[in-house]
Amino acid sequence: MSEEEHNIVTLSVKNLHKSFGPVEVLHGLDITLRGGEVHAILGENGAGKSTLVKILSGFEPLSSGELLLAKGGGEAELLTEWDNETAERDGVVLIHQEFNLAEQLTVAENIFLGNEIKGRLFLNKKAMRRKAQGYLDILRSEIDPDAAVDRLAVSAKQMVEVAKAQAKNARVLILDEPTAVLTQQESQILFELIERFRQDGVAIVFISHKLEEIEQIADMITILRDGEMVGSYPASELSKDDMARLMVGRELSSLFPQMPALPNEAEVVLKVSDLLLPGNSKSSSFELRKGEVLGFSGLVGSGRTALMETVLGLRKAAKANRGTIEVRGERANFKQLSSARDMGIAYLTKDRKGSGLLLEKGLSFNFSLFSLHKISRLLIDTRSEAIAFEKAIETFDIRMKDKSIVAGNLSGGNQQKLLLAKILEAQPSIIIIDEPTRGIDIGTKSQIYHFIAQLIASGHSLILISSDITEIIGLSHRVAVMYHGELSGVLEGDELDEHEIMRYATGLKSKSQNNKLQQNESETSGISNAQA
Amino acid sequence: MPKLDLKTAGPFIALVAIFIIGVLVNDAFLSSGNLSNILARSSFIGIVAIGATFVITAGGIDLSVGSMAAFISGCMILLMNALMDSIDSMVVIIILAVIASLGIGAVAGLINGLLTTKAKIEAFIVTLGTMGIYRSLVTYMADGGTLSLNFTIGDIYSEVYYGVFLGLPYPVWVFIAVAVIGYVLLNMTAFGRHCFAVGSNESVARFSAIHVDRVKTATYMLQGVCVAIATIIYVPRLGSASGQTGILWELEAIAAVIIGGTVLKGGYGRIGGTVVGALILTLIGNILNLTDAVSNYLNGAVQGIIVIVAVYLQRGAWRRD
Known part of the structure; x- marks a missing residue:
């Protein structure tokens, strides 16, 4: 057996069961991961993907079943002692969804963290820098090995994680939703990299909700549903529709619900004029009408979240810069979110874990936090709180193992539904939602779209910030596009087209707020006049 | 059957265990005099610690x-002595001092709160600073010595510490009242x-329309008022204040909370x-006084081990969850 062959491993699980306390979450999985194969694991939020990869990489013990590792052409060996340390020694490396980097250390220090190159007495920093640079070069990354990790963008942090896996000589590389935080371009670089690992005989486990990506890179696809194996299939046998159907367990008739049409003369419920974001020279103005979904599109960092958070008083803006805000014709200047809430506005943050839910608190505690004022006089009326919570579980179809768990133990999709229930419990009439379906499986996505349609049908008005253009087009009546901290245009009717939106989002086109031309494109001027 | 939660029941089990040790160590432990003494002594730290529970939770x-x-003790004594000349009724003087005490406590808490929230300085540093300031102010006010309460007032005021209602000293009743109000609050x-939300994740609290700064400042004010209440029942005990008054209370209060x-x-x-924690700390001191097995000088060491x-x-207990 040549060394080359010896380097190829096969990791498999047989009849794997996993329970947390009395609750079983994985019910007998049989999966084989072969060197030189990209194996995609597919399933809705809560299907058990994350638990599975934690077991594979030794972060969680299994409850029953077998883990087997075969090196080269050799006999499969039963792994009895399997923890993170032994897993990494055998080359099984997990790249977490939330990265596992020491933020204060440099890139090079992180790459060799726990794996340092030592001289006789001290660390050999020079060698580590040089080797780190080598790994980064392979990734064609321009990251400086001496840069502090907390200064890096998310995508760069991911590169560091991949470089770290190289340093550990990964033979089984597990990537848990690696592209959720990457731009399309960065994702492509990652895929090239995965291809190189694959040719090198590494077994790759790839988790993603993006079916196109899976179609692009996977050799094998294993589908999980509610902790059960649906099956393992060669990727060539499945179409995207098959994947979605097997994952959800039913036909997805339509992802987007029929949206009620916007009445012609709908009153303006929210009017923002001349709001100027810090560091920008041009102000933004927009109007939201009753019963409307106003989409906010734009590239990541184009200022959509900043704009909304400034309107709502969550970010400080000099008074002059905030322009004027009118809610149903009434002037408002929100300094605290509570004043916006009291005027019937609710905001769903895109940072579900950092700003949305208290992960170590209970579900009902989280649920009522935004609307406590409604159920407390001197004391909190815990009975009506419990009733409202029960109702919300039903309305929003929040699924959990047990009502006493903390919010952090809910799956991502159910966390999002809980967050939605939380802000809607304050009974707002204007709802601003920011990236409501990021990192969420297709079934839950569709549910959230239907909630939005119901809200609109019952006379609510909604601003939808999303980086998913299909979602924006599928749900919005009109779409506001931001570019570099300012509103480059509000599109409607025939203009609601993916390419047209991208033109505004990338600054190729722009409509002037004051009916003046900002960019010298002749067609823009026509639209601009029509808009006025 | 509800499972026994070590997190909730643990401190209580420890209290019972230490109590049993007390009974075994010395017969005098169970005398009503000793028990009411333990309760009265734990009132000071207990009341302060209830305020600290809010601050730490947030x-x-x-x-x-x-x-x-x-500092508040010193102010109360100076105020009462000064009012002797102009007001005849001792009770009125004491009531005025009590009101002043609560006011100073609230303002001192407000200062701590504003410095942490508006000036955005870490609470540890702010209160380390104000700790030094108050300590030095009281030493200055006493001119390096001791401030003594006028004996005429002291006689009347001492009732607040030594008085008994339904078999329990007044400080114990105050402790119970503060604990019940604190629990409800x-x-x-x-x-x-x-408070829970802010202490758990400030950003989530802010995005849940909670006035984070206001909540935090309120906890420091509550803490200040609790300190004032503890001082009101503490001053009549000794009738004096000096640079040595209330030394290490902050650590005992934090220990009780933890x-x-x-x-x-x-x-x-x-x-x-927190109430149980305060009782445990006082019990340990008391038991060490009643036994020769361990020197009383090791009181702090035993408390440290308990923490x-x-x-x-x-x-x-958390890991196993």
């Missing part, structure tokens, strides 16, 4: 409570929920646990 820390108590009101199961990094607090063991057990 993610803060207040190191200034001991010197704040000394922390566990049954929106303010209490807000023994009781409140999490030091915030987000989770238990008033009942460490308590936290260790709580962490262990």
Whole structure:
């Protein structure tokens, strides 16, 4: 057996069961991961993907079943002692969804963290820098090995994680939703990299909700549903529709619900004029009408979240810069979110874990936090709180193992539904939602779209910030596009087209707020006049 | 059957165990005089610790409570002595001093709160600073010596510490009242929920329309008022104040809070646990006084061990979840 062959491993699980306390979450999985194969694991939020990869990489013990590792052409060996340390020694490396980097250390220090190159007495920093640079070069990354990790963008942090896996000589590389935080371009670089690992005989486990990506890179696809194996299939046998159907367990008739049409003369419920974001020279103005979904599109960092958070008083803006805000014709200047809430506005943050839910608190505690004022006089009326919570579980179809768990133990999709229930419990009439379906499986996505349609049908008005253009087009009546901290245009009717939106989002086109031309494109001027 | 939760029941089990040790060590332990003495003594730290439970639950820390108590004691004594000339009724003088005490406590807490929230300085540093300031102010006011309360007032005021109602000294009743109010406030009101939320994750609290700065400042003011209440029942005990008054109260209060199961990094607090924690600390001191087996000088060491063991057990209980 040549060394080359010896380097190829096969990791498999047989009849794997996993329970947390009395609750079983994985019910007998049989999966084989072969060197030189990209194996995609597919399933809705809560299907058990994350638990599975934690077991594979030794972060969680299994409850029953077998883990087997075969090196080269050799006999499969039963792994009895399997923890993170032994897993990494055998080359099984997990790249977490939330990265596992020491933020204060440099890139090079992180790459060799726990794996340092030592001289006789001290660390050999020079060698580590040089080797780190080598790994980064392979990734064609321009990251400086001496840069502090907390200064890096998310995508760069991911590169560091991949470089770290190289340093550990990964033979089984597990990537848990690696592209959720990457731009399309960065994702492509990652895929090239995965291809190189694959040719090198590494077994790759790839988790993603993006079916196109899976179609692009996977050799094998294993589908999980509610902790059960649906099956393992060669990727060539499945179409995207098959994947979605097997994952959800039913036909997805339509992802987007029929949206009620916007009445012609709908009153303006929210009017923002001349709001100027810090560091920008041009102000933004927009109007939201009753019963409307106003989409906010734009590239990541184009200022959509900043704009909304400034309107709502969550970010400080000099008074002059905030322009004027009118809610149903009434002037408002929100300094605290509570004043916006009291005027019937609710905001769903895109940072579900950092700003949305208290992960170590209970579900009902989280649920009522935004609307406590409604159920407390001197004391909190815990009975009506419990009733409202029960109702919300039903309305929003929040699924959990047990009502006493903390919010952090809910799956991502159910966390999002809980967050939605939380802000809607304050009974707002204007709802601003920011990236409501990021990192969420297709079934839950569709549910959230239907909630939005119901809200609109019952006379609510909604601003939808999303980086998913299909979602924006599928749900919005009109779409506001931001570019570099300012509103480059509000599109409607025939203009609601993916390419047209991208033109505004990338600054190729722009409509002037004051009916003046900002960019010298002749067609823009026509639209601009029509808009006025 | 509800399973036994070590996190909740732990401090109480420890209290019972220490109590049994007390019974075994010395017959005098169970005398009503000794028991009511233990309760009265734990009132001071207990009341301060209830305030500290709010501060810590909301993610803060207040190191200034001991010197704040000394400062308020000094102010009360100076005020009462000064009012002797102009007001005849001793009771009126005492009531005025009590009101002043509560006011100073609230303002001192407000200062701590504003410095942490508006000036955005870490609570540890702010209260380390105010701790030094109050301690030095009281030493200055006493000119390096001791401030003594006028004997005529002292005689009347001493009733507040030594008086007994239904078999229990007044300080114990005050302790019970503060504990009950604290329990209701922390566990049954929106303010209490807000404390948990702010201590758990400030950003989530802000995005849940909670006035984070206001909640944090309110906890420091509550702490100040609790210190004032403790001082009001403490002054008549000795009738004096000096640079040595209330020394290390902050550490004992924090110890009581932690023994009781409140999490030091915030987000989770238990008033009942704090009361038990304060009782445990006083019991240890008392038992060491009643036995020759361990020197009384080791009181601090035993308390320290208890704190460490308590936290260790709580962490262990969490891991297993």
